[in-house]
Amino acid sequence: MSSSPRPAILVARAVFPEILELLRQHFEVEDNQADTVFSKQELARRLQGKAGAFTTGGDRVDAEVLAANPQLRIVANMAVGYNNFDIPAFNAAGVWATNTPDVLTESTADFGFALMMATARRMAESEHFLRRGEWTKWAYDMFAGSDVHGSTLGILGMGRIGQAIARRGHHGFGMKVVYHNRSRLPAETEASVGATWVDKATLLAQADHLVLVLPYTPENHHCIAAAEIAQMKPTATLTNIARGGIVDDAALAEALRERRIAAAGLDVFEGEPALNPALLSVPNVVLTPHIASATVATRRAMARLAADNLIAVLGAPGQGGQPLTPLNAGQFTPRA
Ligand code: 8YV
Numbered sequence: 314m315s316s317s318p319r320p321a322i323l324v325a326r327a328v329f330p331e332i333l334e335l336l337r338q339h340f341e342v343e344d345n346q347a348d349t350v351f352s353k354q355e356l357a358r359r360l361q362g363k364a365g366a367f368t369t370g371g372d373r374v375d376a377e378v379l380a381a382n383p384q385l386r387i388v389a390n391m392a393v394g395y396n397n398f399d400i401p402a403f404n405a406a407g408v409w410a411t412n413t414p415d416v417l418t419e420s421t422a423d424f425g426f427a428l429m430m431a432t433a434r435r436m437a438e439s440e441h442f443l444r445r446g447e448w449t450k451w452a453y454d455m456f457a458g459s460d461v462h463g464s465t466l467g468i469l470g471m472g473r474i475g476q477a478i479a480r481r482g483h484h485g486f487g488m489k490v491v492y493h494n495r496s497r498l499p500a501e502t503e504a505s506v507g508a509t510w511v512d513k514a515t516l517l518a519q520a521d522h523l524v525l526v527l528p529y530t531p532e533n534h535h536c537i538a539a540a541e542i543a544q545m546k547p548t549a550t551l552t553n554i555a556r557g558g559i560v561d562d563a564a565l566a567e568a569l570r571e572r573r574i575a576a577a578g579l580d581v582f583e584g585e586p587a588l589n590p591a592l593l594s595v596p597n598v599v600l601t602p603h604i605a606s607a608t609v610a611t612r613r614a615m616a617r618l619a620a621d622n623l624i625a626v627l628g629a630p631g632q633g634g635q636p637l638t639p640l641n642a643g644q645f646t647p648r649a
Pocket of ligand 1: 368369370371391392393394395417603605606
């Protein structure tokens with residue numbers, strides 16, 4: 314009995330060994346367990362002859378990469394955000410693009426809420442003080458921050474993660490929750506998460522704690538910059554778990570230094586993993602290295618979903634499967 318050759322795929326970054334094992338049951342796998350970060354040119358080169366790719370948010374896939382690899386049929390991102398994909402280019406090339414929604418929502422919301430709380434209650438700043446050996450006595454105003462419970466939570470972007478954060482604030486902490494999003498949620502969803510739509514200016518003016526959870530698009534570039542920060546309360550905090558580039562980090566660092574807002578919590582940065590050095594020298598910011606989805610269970614679920622997308626499209630010869638979580642369904646004619 315002759316068997317047709319198994320499709321070849323590239324797993325562009327290191328991943329859980331059991332996910333590689335699963336993929337190897339279906340495909341010829343080129344892995345990267347050394348976890349080298351490939352340049353776009355290197356990624357394009359390694360994709361030669363591959364029908365599928367498993368990527369992460371740092372791997373840029375655009376028209377150039379797709380044109381260099383006419384055999385490529387699917388690129389599965391292990392991330393819910395997909396600003397590293399040029400979706401019109403995928404459509405023009407006839408290639409599936411997939412992401413990993415839902416499986417990370419609750420873990421990412423937990424982290425967003427935790428980062429907001431750490432920011433409001435000055436946890437990083439006070440820990441650094443303690444580690445420096447500067448704690449010699451109690452003081453009435455030592456690291457006095459601002460309350461989370463009963464305050465106003467502002468959410469910019471109200472997709473799945475924004476709604477999960479709203480639920481935490483409303484049901485768990487008795488917060489008033491206001492949000493701004495291009496499209497308003499249905500009334501019953503607003504009621505269940507306890508959030509009220511407001512325009513962006515009202516959001517900026519009312520929020521005691523503003524959390525950013527919107528996708529990064531060209532329109533959203535620097536949508537929080539000096540002018541927006543100036544509209545916030547001087548006691549407010551800003552938390553960004555969305556994407557670098559949404560906030561003008563240089564303007565934010567200056568505003569923090571001048572105490573135009575109280576504090577910020579940042580998990581994502583413009584040009585990460587590089588950071589604007591000004592952020593490192595202001596005390597009133599909590600900095601984490603893009604780990605909002607990083608629980609073992611969630612990262613496993615994300616990797617599994619990305620793998621399952623590859624298997625659904627490439628793993629069943631002749632069945633022409635659809636991926637589980639496509640980004641461009643109905644927008645293109647898939648390559649044969
Ligand atoms: C990922 C994320 O860790 O899912 C996203 O959009 O930002 C994170 O969960 C990151 O993109 C790596 O793929």
